[in-house]
Amino acid sequence: MDSANYIDIVLIGGGHAHAQVIKMWGMKPLAGVRLSLISPSSFTPYSGMLPGLVAGHYTFEQSHIDLRRLCHWAGVRYINDRAVAIDSTRKAVILASQPDLPCDFLSINNGITPDLSIEGAKEFAIGVKPISNFYQQWQTLLQQEACMISVVGAGIAGIELSLAMAERLRKENKAAKIQLIYPQKVLLPDAPQKLRQHLEVALQSYDVECLPGHRVNQFTADTIKCENDDGEHLNLNSDFHLLCTQAKPSGFAQESGLKCDEQGFILLNDALQSISHPWIFAAGDTAQQQNHPRPQAGVFAVRQGPILFKNLRRIAKGKKLRQYTPQQEFLKIISLGKKSAAASRGQKAISRTGLSAALVWNWKNHIDQKFMARFQKLPKRDMKKAQGSVTKLALPEESLLPAMHCEGCGAKVAADDLKNILQELSHSKALDTKTLTDDAARLSLPDNYELLQTVDSFHGLVSDPYEQGRIACLHAMSDIFAMGAKVHSAQAMISIAHAGENIVKRDLKRLLQGILYELERHHAQLVGGHSSLGDRNSIGLVVNGYSEPENILFKNALRAGDDLILTKALGSGIAFAAEQHGLAKGPWIDATIEQMLQSNYPAAQLAHEFKVRACTDITGFGLAGHLLEMLDGSALCAALDVNTLPLLEGVDTLLEREIRSSLFPQNMRNIRSHIDGKIPDILADPQTSGGLLIAVSAGKSDALLDALKEQGYHHSVRIGHIKAKHRDHIELL
Numbered sequence: 001m002d003s004a005n006y007i008d009i010v011l012i013g014g015g016h017a018h019a020q021v022i023k024m025w026g027m028k029p030l031a032g033v034r035l036s037l038i039s040p041s042s043f044t045p046y047s048g049m050l051p052g053l054v055a056g057h058y059t060f061e062q063s064h065i066d067l068r069r070l071c072h073w074a075g076v077r078y079i080n081d082r083a084v085a086i087d088s089t090r091k092a093v094i095l096a097s098q099p100d101l102p103c104d105f106l107s108i109n110n111g112i113t114p115d116l117s118i119e120g121a122k123e124f125a126i127g128v129k130p131i132s133n134f135y136q137q138w139q140t141l142l143q144q145e146a147c148m149i150s151v152v153g154a155g156i157a158g159i160e161l162s163l164a165m166a167e168r169l170r171k172e173n174k175a176a177k178i179q180l181i182y183p184q185k186v187l188l189p190d191a192p193q194k195l196r197q198h199l200e201v202a203l204q205s206y207d208v209e210c211l212p213g214h215r216v217n218q219f220t221a222d223t224i225k226c227e228n229d230d231g232e233h234l235n236l237n238s239d240f241h242l243l244c245t246q247a248k249p250s251g252f253a254q255e256s257g258l259k260c261d262e263q264g265f266i267l268l269n270d271a272l273q274s275i276s277h278p279w280i281f282a283a284g285d286t287a288q289q290q291n292h293p294r295p296q297a298g299v300f301a302v303r304q305g306p307i308l309f310k311n312l313r314r315i316a317k318g319k320k321l322r323q324y325t326p327q328q329e330f331l332k333i334i335s336l337g338k339k340s341a342a343a344s345r346g347q348k349a350i351s352r353t354g355l356s357a358a359l360v361w362n363w364k365n366h367i368d369q370k371f372m373a374r375f376q377k378l379p380k381r382d383m384k385k386a387q388g389s390v391t392k393l394a395l396p397e398e399s400l401l402p403a404m405h406c407e408g409c410g411a412k413v414a415a416d417d418l419k420n421i422l423q424e425l426s427h428s429k430a431l432d433t434k435t436l437t438d439d440a441a442r443l444s445l446p447d448n449y450e451l452l453q454t455v456d457s458f459h460g461l462v463s464d465p466y467e468q469g470r471i472a473c474l475h476a477m478s479d480i481f482a483m484g485a486k487v488h489s490a491q492a493m494i495s496i497a498h499a500g501e502n503i504v505k506r507d508l509k510r511l512l513q514g515i516l517y518e519l520e521r522h523h524a525q526l527v528g529g530h531s532s533l534g535d536r537n538s539i540g541l542v543v544n545g546y547s548e549p550e551n552i553l554f555k556n557a558l559r560a561g562d563d564l565i566l567t568k569a570l571g572s573g574i575a576f577a578a579e580q581h582g583l584a585k586g587p588w589i590d591a592t593i594e595q596m597l598q599s600n601y602p603a604a605q606l607a608h609e610f611k612v613r614a615c616t617d618i619t620g621f622g623l624a625g626h627l628l629e630m631l632d633g634s635a636l637c638a639a640l641d642v643n644t645l646p647l648l649e650g651v652d653t654l655l656e657r658e659i660r661s662s663l664f665p666q667n668m669r670n671i672r673s674h675i676d677g678k679i680p681d682i683l684a685d686p687q688t689s690g691g692l693l694i695a696v697s698a699g700k701s702d703a704l705l706d707a708l709k710e711q712g713y714h715h716s717v718r719i720g721h722i723k724a725k726h727r728d729h730i731e732l733l
């Protein structure tokens with residue numbers, strides 16, 4: 001292991017500043033420093049285009065940055081989760097659903113959310129942020145014919161959204177009405193008079209009813225209770241309550257001990273460092289520069305991005321940090337529903353006098369499209385190398401890696417490091433610490449049970465070692481499940497990419513945490529293993545299973561007339577090949593990983609309950625390859641209805657674009673002589689942690705399918721049946 005420690009920088013949230021840091025990092029990585037992003041969703045909205053998205057001027061993808069794709073391109077590790085706290089003693093981020101993430105430096109750019117403290121807000125109102133929630137509800141609302149929409153809060157966001165929704169409803173000929181409720185006597189009291197007039201005219205033109213001087217006290221399902229300036233209590237009818245009120249940070253930074261102002265915004269010095277925790281940086285809406293407080297607006301987050309990038313690099317190199325003073329005034333361009341806008345800078349309105357509203361909109365559109373192009377048109381680079389650098393770390397100009405790495409037993413993780421990691425993980429029920437100290441694992445099975453053993457291994461497919469561990473474990477255990485057995489124990493052979501000692505330890509621990517998570521939830525244990533250092537992360541697992549002999553399922557015990565059921569969608573090979581080419585959209589990879597993380601155990605239990613005839617799991621040889629294995633040695637053939645085959649999200653598009661896995665040609669060669677006619681390429685796509693292929697007597701298949709769907713195998717489907725004709729043959733229907 002390299003004796004030098006490398007540096008782990010973790011970014012919380014893919015806001016406007018971090019998106020730029022990642023892009024700039026991809027262009028100029030730093031040797032010996034790893035960057036990771038924690039984000040709960042692949043797409044992050046670009047605020048400037050949100051009203052345009054709602055009005056229907058932009059598509060969802062035009063107005064969102066694909067963070068997963070950006071990270072993959074930039075060689076930045078992507079952790080799909082949500083930060084919930086910071087442990088500043090251990091320098092670690094506490095995540096909502098994964099083990100803690102240790103780091104050396106941290107940066108927070110996670111935005112703000114509307115205050116939901118008004119009675120009934122949590123149950124009945126929808127906050128404008130996170131945008132994904134609001135946008136989903138808005139899509140549903142668009143299906144309705146008539147309703148009353150209430151926008152609570154008339155800051156720029158509330159006004160722009162009222163106008164954008166009104167424009168869209170008008171375009172779609174919907175009879176919905178909009179009311180804008182706010183406590184101030186006038187719209188935007190601090191804005192120039194002229195700008196206010198433009199906004200009022202626009203709101204009138206869309207019949208948006210403005211209710212100034214109204215303070216909301218309570219939300220119910222169909223009413224908003226408020227009090228007006230005259231002291232009257234009113235019950236306003238409303239079917240959809242959108243909260244655009246004063247927003248604030250989620251609060252975890254303050255609860256974690258970071259010094260914040262009275263409203264909970266993280267206080268920063270001029271280098272964008274927390275004034276209480278210099279190893280933590282922050283940017284965007286969630287923070288305030290103590291010497292230069294500014295209103296919350298995307299423009300500041302955007303401007304802070306390049307400074308943050310420089311200072312994260314500088315702190316990693318031990319250099320003096322750059323100081324930054326944000327501008328006093330900024331250009332506000334407010335869209336007015338249709339493709340028109342009004343602008344102001346400070347106390348000056350910029351429109352009508354010199355520029356028409358349509359021209360102002362074109363100007364805004366140009367600025368926004370230019371910003372988004374930075375993330376959509378990524379410069380060409382070797383994506384395979386980028387993926388490697390996620391675990392190997394950036395290897396630019398002055399690599400800290402030693403010139404030579406020993407092979408053989410010299411390429412092992414140090415004994416004391418391994419011992420310490422196992423000690424740290426000893427609370428896991430899946431870790432058999434007694435067995436691990438012996439030279440070999442001693443296994444004892446209950447009487448009358450047979451031992452089943454399987455082995456599988458592959459290089460890390462995803463950049464997060466925790467997910468790598470989970471996927472590798474599920475993939476390896478799947479062979480045992482497919483035979484109707486339970487998993488008893490496993491041995492792991494883990495190779496971690498050469499890096500600084502601290503990073504190797506962190507990755508090894510995280511990867512083991514993934515393996516232990518899966519073993520524990522399947523009531524199995526890790527009883528031994530071997531760890532080494534290599535070019536990239538790779539994981540092999542020997543898995544032991546057990547079953548009563550009479551309950552073991554075999555793959556070729558088929559009978560003519562059996563139905564064939566597939567439990568998961570196909571296309572993981574294609575999806576990951578596309579990611580290597582930078583052609584996969586973030587949500588496609590999200591959906592693929594989500595499916596890979598679905599265990600085959602509950603499906604196998606159902607197979608057992610329904611006394612199915614035969615079963616196998618779909619992995620590297622693809623659907624046709626594994627189906628042919630089922631037919632091997634029998635005098636049967638399979639009739640496959642190719643129109644029923646379930647595909648993962650995006651795979652049909654990628655098939656059209658001729659994206660194929662590198663194993664595809666060999667798989668196709670092996671199946672060609674067994675299938676007549678044109679073979680759909682998906683049949684030869686290798687699957688990682690793919691589904692089960694089950695042969696069940698036709699009378700039971702409907703009930704089995706219902707049960708599978710109930711267990712969460714939403715893609716499960718009958719894909720064909722077995723026929724007594726042609727040995728080892730697949731007939732395409």
Ligand SMILES: Cc1cc2nc3c(=O)[nH]c(=O)nc-3n(C[C@H](O)[C@H](O)[C@H](O)COP(=O)(O)OP(=O)(O)OC[C@H]3O[C@@H](n4cnc5c(N)ncnc54)[C@H](O)[C@@H]3O)c2cc1C
Pocket residue numbers: 012013014015016017018038039040041043044045047048049050051081082083084109110111112128130156157160161250283284285286296297298299300301333
């Ligand atoms: C409708 C509307 C229109 C607007 N128009 C403009 C405009 O034209 N110009 C302008 O300057 N401002 C505008 N704003 C304001 C603007 O949205 C914000 O100022 C801007 O988005 C702040 O950006 P940010 O980088 O701080 O965070 P955000 O853009 O809010 O990004 C935060 C990111 O962090 C992620 N995240 C949240 N919590 C966590 C967590 N716990 N762990 C990990 N990740 C997390 C989120 O998923 C998100 O990706 C508008 C706001 C709205 C609502």
